[in-house]
Amino acid sequence: MPLLGDEILQRPLKVACIQIASGPNKAVNIARAREKVLQAAAGGVSLVVLPECFNSPYSTARFREYAEPLSSCPDLTEAPTFAALAQVAQDAGVFLIGGSIPECDQAGKIYNTCAVYSPQGKLLASHRKMHLFDINIPGGMSFRESDTLSSGNEITIVDLEGYGKIGIGICYDMRFAELSTIAARKGAFALVFPSAFNTTTGPLHWELLGRSRAVDNQVYSILCSQSRATPPSYPAWGYSMVSDPMGRIVAGAKESEDIIYATLEPGVIRESRQAIPISYQKRYDVYPDIGKLV
Numbered sequence: 001m002p003l004l005g006d007e008i009l010q011r012p013l014k015v016a017c018i019q020i021a022s023g024p025n026k027a028v029n030i031a032r033a034r035e036k037v038l039q040a041a042a043g044g045v046s047l048v049v050l051p052e053c054f055n056s057p058y059s060t061a062r063f064r065e066y067a068e069p070l071s072s073c074p075d076l077t078e079a080p081t082f083a084a085l086a087q088v089a090q091d092a093g094v095f096l097i098g099g100s101i102p103e104c105d106q107a108g109k110i111y112n113t114c115a116v117y118s119p120q121g122k123l124l125a126s127h128r129k130m131h132l133f134d135i136n137i138p139g140g141m142s143f144r145e146s147d148t149l150s151s152g153n154e155i156t157i158v159d160l161e162g163y164g165k166i167g168i169g170i171c172y173d174m175r176f177a178e179l180s181t182i183a184a185r186k187g188a189f190a191l192v193f194p195s196a197f198n199t200t201t202g203p204l205h206w207e208l209l210g211r212s213r214a215v216d217n218q219v220y221s222i223l224c225s226q227s228r229a230t231p232p233s234y235p236a237w238g239y240s241m242v243s244d245p246m247g248r249i250v251a252g253a254k255e256s257e258d259i260i261y262a263t264l265e266p267g268v269i270r271e272s273r274q275a276i277p278i279s280y281q282k283r284y285d286v287y288p289d290i291g292k293l294v
């Protein structure tokens, strides 16, 4: 893991995180996302992030209905959301982390997938949620993504040309520290999580996990949530946030619709790594080097 931030983040990067809620009308969800990406880009940003499941209700029963192929799918040929993401990345001239949407593969399986586009509208990478959100908190939140979704099997690191590399996870993926640590040890300067925590787990773990992943790895973390919706919709937590490598929240939203902005600075990564050089203090003689396990 490099000590100095300059090596991993080549120059300051202005990012925006769009906190919006999705509804049942897919075309409206796509149009709202486009409008907000263009609005954020007008603020001079180079990287824009959308939240998890922004083209559909966050509901296991509805995912198939909203799914689209990224390459091919037996019953579906149209991919209006992926096409709109590519187009708006190009129109806005930004790197776009396209939140996530249900993706259908050639076998007809559905994934919760984040597509990443270049400022020219080229698909740079896609991440399929690796850890499915299957929980049951009595009196709180119950959810079983595995009822309809399949899990991805790859850690996704994307090169944003001219800046450096970022690691991508989707929401529940942030609870699994290994994914973040592997991305950081492979040189990512930021970990980006399109998300939709909820009113049970959000107050307990959202900020804690966002700041922890940043501090563990001395990188920026970017958590981009859906905004709070009214019942019976999924009660997304909101509170999108950017944490710096010291765990300071440098941009944050409340629960309602918002766009937050932050500038990621190489010097902040460098200073945190010089001051607290944990990457050199790790005891790989005692525990295995996680970066060498992949």
Ligand SMILES: NC(=O)CC(=O)C(=O)O
Pocket: 133, 170, 171, 172, 173, 175, 195, 196, 197, 198, 201, 202
């Ligand atoms: N929605 C998720 O994937 C995760 C979540 O809400 C949580 O971990 O809590």
